[in-house]
Amino acid sequence: xxxxxxxxxxxxxxxxxxxxxxxxxxxxxxxxxxxxxxxxxxxxxxxxxxxxxxxxxxxxxxxxxxxxxxxxxxxxxxxxxxxxxxxxxxxxxxxxxxxxxxxxxxxxxxxxxxxxxxxxxxxxxxxxxxxxxxxxxxxxxxxxxxxxxxxxxxxxxxxxxxxxxxxxxxxxxxxxxxxxxxxxxxxxxxxxxxxxxxxxxxxxxxxxxxxxxxxxxxxxxxxxxxxxxxxxxxxxxxxxxxxxxxxxxxxxxxxxxxxxxxxxxxxxxxxxxxxxxxxxxxxxxxxxxxxxxxxxxxxxxxxxxxxxxxxxxxxxxxxxxx
Numbered sequence: 082x083x084x085x086x087x088x089x090x091x092x093x094x095x096x097x098x099x100x101x102x103x104x105x106x107x108x109x110x111x112x113x114x115x116x117x118x119x120x121x122x123x124x125x126x127x128x129x130x131x132x133x134x135x136x137x138x139x140x141x142x143x144x145x146x147x148x149x150x151x152x153x154x155x156x157x158x159x160x161x162x163x164x165x166x167x168x169x170x171x172x173x174x175x176x177x178x179x180x181x182x183x184x185x186x187x188x189x190x191x192x193x194x195x196x197x198x199x200x201x202x203x204x205x206x207x208x209x210x211x212x213x214x215x216x217x218x219x220x221x222x223x224x225x226x227x228x229x230x231x232x233x234x235x236x237x238x239x240x241x242x243x244x245x246x247x248x249x250x251x252x253x254x255x256x257x258x259x260x261x262x263x264x265x266x267x268x269x270x271x272x273x274x275x276x277x278x279x280x281x282x283x284x285x286x287x288x289x290x291x292x293x294x295x296x297x298x299x300x301x302x303x304x305x306x307x308x309x310x311x312x313x314x315x316x317x318x319x320x321x322x323x324x325x326x327x328x329x330x331x332x333x334x335x336x337x338x339x340x341x342x343x344x345x346x347x348x349x350x351x352x353x354x355x356x357x358x359x360x361x362x363x364x365x366x367x368x369x370x371x372x373x374x375x376x377x378x379x380x381x382x383x384x385x386x387x388x389x390x391x392x393x394x395x396x397x398x399x400x401x402x403x
Contacts, residue, residue: 100316100317101313101316102332103310104314105314107306107309107310108333108336109332109336109337110340111306112174113337113341114298116345118297118298119299120289120290122285123288127167128163129281130288130303131307132277132303132307133274133275133278134274134303135304135311136163136266136307137267139311139312140271144264145264154256156272157252159273159274161245161246161249162273163273163276164276164277169238172235173185173242178345196247212363218356219356219357219358219359219360219361258315261315265315266315338357
């Protein structure tokens with residue numbers, strides 16, 4: 082009888098792994114920072130204030146502007162990965178507990194697997210589809226738990242955010258990355274921030290008046306959570322094995338849930354906790370391609386392993402043979 086075992090990716094340097102892991106750790110703080118420090122009712126301006134200053138800073142540091150087709154490609158990617166993703170992220174963060182809001186983003190790799198078939202001709206394996214179904218069940222347990230009432234708008238935003246990022250991720254895979262991570266992140270952050278500005282003016286009016294706490298919150302999310310985190314993430318994605326990178330995004334919902342428990346007195350029911358654990362387990366297992374020992378000769382070779390960048394959306398692949 083054949084026994085599935087996870088294929089171990091090559092070992093990356095410890096320093097590279099630790100530095101790359103800093104990015105999802107920082108992203109996991111978005112929810113508690115939003116709740117504690119940022120003004121309510123300004124999800125669009127929050128997206129602008131997080132993305133645009135950081136993007137302009139990285140463009141200035143990278144000293145490279147898009148050329149040719151990359152003007153419109155940067156606009157498209159910036160809209161999907163930043164311009165739509167950031168406002169939806171802040172809406173979810175304002176309206177949902179941090180752990181629940183974050184877990185929607187954890188299923189992004191599974192959305193990528195679904196989009197990869199029509200857009201990249203990447204056929205998902207039965208293994209990934211099985212765990213994808215369980216991930217949906219886990220998220221449903223958190224959202225539909227008995228006696229738990231969640232904001233419908235928050236849930237819709239939490240679902241839409243990873244969908245927008247997933248489309249951007251697949252397009253990033255199709256188009257590649259023509260420059261280094263600093264300039265590339267700067268293009269997307271700047272384009273995304275500019276895309277949000279008209280909607281912020283029309284829907285929310287003038288920018289919010291910021292007190293010291295709000296300025297500190299935006300400084301953290303912009304300089305650390307956007308500029309520095311993206312540089313570390315792109316650096317790691319370029320040097321780490323895909324299988325190792327795929328697990329790092331799972332740190333974000335764990336950090337968000339722990340910080341929500343420690344700082345916001347948020348709690349999960351036992352039913353929600355089981356759903357949370359199931360969703361994380363499913364996403365983790367879906368990132369691994371099993372090696373089937375004793376498989377018959379006609380067993381198809383597993384396809385590319387997909388690795389996700391959770392916010393700025395870079396997809397890497399590696400060939401795996403059984």
